[in-house]
Amino acid sequence: MSEHDAPAKPAKSARPHTGRRRNEAARRAILDAALRLLADADGAPVTVETIAREAGVGKQTLYRWWPSKGAVLLDALTDRAEQDVPAPDTGSLRDDLRAVVAATFEGASAPPTAPALRTLAREAARDPHLADLMREFTGARRAALREVLERGRERGELPKGRDLDLMVDQVYGVFWYRFLLGHAPLDERTATDLADSLVR
Amino acid sequence: MSEHDAPAKPAKSARPHTGRRRNEAARRAILDAALRLLADADGAPVTVETIAREAGVGKQTLYRWWPSKGAVLLDALTDRAEQDVPAPDTGSLRDDLRAVVAATFEGASAPPTAPALRTLAREAARDPHLADLMREFTGARRAALREVLERGRERGELPKGRDLDLMVDQVYGVFWYRFLLGHAPLDERTATDLADSLVR
Amino acid sequence: MSEHDAPAKPAKSARPHTGRRRNEAARRAILDAALRLLADADGAPVTVETIAREAGVGKQTLYRWWPSKGAVLLDALTDRAEQDVPAPDTGSLRDDLRAVVAATFEGASAPPTAPALRTLAREAARDPHLADLMREFTGARRAALREVLERGRERGELPKGRDLDLMVDQVYGVFWYRFLLGHAPLDERTATDLADSLVR
Amino acid sequence: MSEHDAPAKPAKSARPHTGRRRNEAARRAILDAALRLLADADGAPVTVETIAREAGVGKQTLYRWWPSKGAVLLDALTDRAEQDVPAPDTGSLRDDLRAVVAATFEGASAPPTAPALRTLAREAARDPHLADLMREFTGARRAALREVLERGRERGELPKGRDLDLMVDQVYGVFWYRFLLGHAPLDERTATDLADSLVR
DNA sequence: ATTTAATCGAGACGGTACGTCATGTCTTCGG
DNA sequence: CCGAAGACATGACGTACCGTCTCGATTAAAT
Incomplete structure (x- = not known):
């Protein structure tokens, strides 16, 4: 995620690289400054x-x-929050779901992340490039949540017919909708209610 | 890009300005141009x-x-779509909900509205003023949907404990999330599934 | 000289001007700042x-x-130094010439003008547009000096065959050459010697 | 504009770099490219x-x-035009002068040199370092011309009082002034007239 | 019938941010 | 240790929009 498509392009065969290398310190300084x-x-x-x-x-x-x-x-944002896509596996879909939703709500509400995420969303609105990146980013999140749901379905905790993608979007839809409009809380109570409403 | 020097038919002759009173023709011209x-x-x-x-x-x-x-x-947008907050009252919460959700999905997906709404959301992201207006606008929509739910609850179609605001946000959350990201459809099937998932 | 071709352009007949007028104060502020x-x-x-x-x-x-x-x-430069093209007419070519050359040397060496003129020449070297303007400006100066010489020739102070343009360029050539390289003085003595060398 | 991605024949193969010793081929390639x-x-x-x-x-x-x-x-420029400071000695100041001036005019007007010299002067205007070098370069030229004049004075072809430096600057002043502004020719006729006007 | 005052189109104004370009220094690698 | 490649900090460039501020012309209401 740190670049976009750094890999490959071996091309010119004999000359893998020439010239000064990328300055890692500058990269870090930029990402840190951006996050700050x-x-x-x-x-x-x-x-x-x-x-x-x-x-x-x-x-x-x-x-x-x-x-x-x-x-x-x-x-800057993902570089720091790389690993925190939880996807727990407790054996109970309800518990897994509650955990994921609560973690999502809490992670995004924590002081350093919330304003950053908000600004990011704002920027994405006018920068098509960033919009693509955001699509990619949110796609990864959806995929992670979907896996949790699939595990639950395999355990028989969900009827075969349920539209898993819709369930995923109900979670992230509520999250972003409230996060950006700010008209209602994203607290633990809400997380629990939301999770429960899905596995009813 | 349709910007810098579009044919630009300013319709100069047909709309003399008035003086003293607000020129309704100018207002219309502005709203029309904006919508276009x-x-x-x-x-x-x-x-x-x-x-x-x-x-x-x-x-x-x-x-x-x-x-x-x-x-x-x-x-420009609301002026045209003023009336289409449906809020039907069939006596069945499930049917009401299906209708509202489907109408929302369809109304926003129709050719003239969809791009406009998308652009509007984009602009709101950087214009605090517009953001406030959007909050107001979406608030009205939420209130309308909430009424439908309240009617259902009064009829006993929903348990007392259900968080109606959360239900409302599940509807509009899914809508905006999919509408802006475009990763999944907002078709009638989805509308029905979503409505059903709430009144289960 | 203050603009480029402000005049005329009557065009559209009935509407000589629309919109806010040019702010003269801003114009002055810019020219003053530039000169400073x-x-x-x-x-x-x-x-x-x-x-x-x-x-x-x-x-x-x-x-x-x-x-x-x-x-x-x-x-900025010409706006201030508009009038100081002397072109005196004493009846004696030698005296006229001495006066013009001395005035040119002195005017350009005076503290406010010299650095400005030098910077201007430097800028003209990389700005084709300014180069054109400089050509125009120097052309006017040459024309003024040429008139002095023509008067002298008509009075019989110069043989018919003398190339007046060359004489003009000897004056301004020496001036600019010394002014820009700075290897030799542009004092009154030099002015006199130069004038005399031409009317010998 | 011949810049961003000109065909750019880097002649990659024919000039392997050496290591340790200065690569004369690289030096030539640079000077040639610069001149071109x-x-x-x-x-x-x-x-x-x-x-x-x-x-x-x-x-x-x-x-x-x-x-x-x-x-x-x-x-790049001098490397090629190193030797052509003529300084002839025919025994006649007028003839020597005519020769030097004509050679200067012609040498600088020749197709390969003229644009190069012009660009050089332009660059010198903003590069203090190059300006110094130009001062040195022009100084050498002036010295050469001054020698011709001194020989003439010793032969009695010039009065003792004449300011030789001024005469030199009249020559090079006219040259650069016309060369850079381009408002009048630098032909043989002009050269002769200019030389004659000095030894009158 | 005059005045008065608010409207209109037009467009200049002070700003802020943008993304590009050239400079001269520096770092890395292969020969 | 030379030379090609190219990343780096710097800082000016000219453009795009923003929201405010005049302009003269127009026109309805108040006198």
Whole structure:
């Protein structure tokens, strides 16, 4: 996820690489600065210029490695939250579901992540490139949740006919809808209710 | 891209301005132009400048009557789709719900509305003012749906403990989530499944 | 010289002008700021951004009225030094010539003008647009000097065969050559010697 | 514009790099490329990047051997036109002068040199380093011409009081002034007239 | 019938951010 | 250790929109 399609392209056979290598420190500085700004400015602009200055980096370096500002932001976010797609397997669908939903709600509501995620969504709205990346990102999340549901169905905890994709979207739909509009809470109670409403 | 110098039929002659009273023709021209651009440019910018030019109107006229570009866009959209909040009352919660959900899905997927709504959501992401308006707009929709649910509960079709707000958000959450990401259909089948999953 | 071709363009008959008029204060502020920077920074960059900031003006305003940074600089310089093309008429070619050359040398060496003129020449080297303007500007100067010479020739102070254009270029050639390279002085003594060498 | 992706025959194969010793072939390739670009792009930018690419050379190789881009350009030009400072000695000042001036005019007007020289002057305007080199270069030319004049004065062809430096600058002043502005010719007729006007 | 005042189209204004370009330095690798 | 490749920090460039602010012309209501 850290790049987009870094791999392969062996091409020119004999010359695997020439020239100075990518500066890992600069990459980190950029992602850190991006995350910091994303978190600090709750919904505020977050300009490319600011990220670059904050990271002590030239704008060009940023544009060299990421196709758009949004890509940096998403990268910054996922790079940190890489592993936290839980997908537990307790043997009970209800429990698994409650855990996943609660973790999703809580993870996204925690102080560093929430504003960052919000800003990210805002940026994705006008940056088609970032929108694609977001689609990819959310796709991964959906897939993880779907697996939990499939396990439950195999255990017979769900009727064969249930539309699993719809169930997944009910979870993430509620999450994003409330997260972005902010008209209702995303607390543990809600998580439990939501999970229960699905496995009824 | 349909922007910079579209044929731009400003209809100059047919709409003299009035003085003293608000010029209704200008208002219509603006809303029409906004809707047209909103629909044409699926996700494209839609600048204030463009709306004004397309409507054959000065920017100030626009800012005189709407507090922000977003307000115009939302106005343009709702002005047309004012009445279509159905809220039927068949006596059966399941049937009412199926109808509302299906109507929501279908109404938003129809050619003129879908791109407009999508663009609107995109604009709302960066325009706090429009975001507020959207909150209001979606609030009205939620209230309408909630009424349907309340009627059902009063008829005993729902247990007392059910969180009606959560049910409402499951409907609109799924709708917006799929509508904006576009990873899964918003067809009649889905509408029925979703409605049924709630009144199980 | 202040613009480029502001006049005329009656065109559309009935509507001589619409929209806000050009802000003369902004124009002055820009020219003043440009001249100040031109003078202060002897050869230093003088960026568009700086001029705009110094003048308290948006960059766009600058680009709206001048086709290039260089145009602003030249305008700033000529706008102030408009009238000082002397072209005296004492009745004696030698005296006229001495006066013109000395005035040219002195005018360009005076503290506010010299650095500005130097910067201008530097900018003209990379800005084709400004180069054109400079050609125009120097052309006017040459024409003025040529008139002095023509008067002298008519009085019989110069043989019919003398190439007046060459004489003019000897004056301005020496001036610019020394002015830009700075290897030799442009003092009154030199002015006299140069004038005398031409009317020998 | 002959820049971004010109056919760019880097002549990759024919010039393997050496290691340890300075690669004379690289030096030649750089000077040749510089001269070619200098001549081709009459007034166009001529970036370091372009020279390097055109020469099939890394930028660093360039900066290792020359202190600035301008140094390369000047080197490229003089390297070729090294010897043509004529300084003839016919015994007649008028004839010597006519020869030098005509040679200067003609040498600089020849197709390969003129655009290169023009670009060089343009670059010198913004590159202080190159400006210094140009000062040196022109200084040498002036010295050569001054010698011719001194010989003439010793032969009594010039009065003791004449300011030789001024005479020199009249020649080179006219040359550069016309060369850079291009408002009048630098032909043989002009050369003769100019020489004659000095020894009158 | 005049005045008055708000409307209209047009468009200039001060800003902010954008994405690109060139410079000169630096780092890496193969020969 | 040279040379090609190319990443890096810097900083100016010219463009796009934003929302505000004049303009002169138009026109309905108040005098």
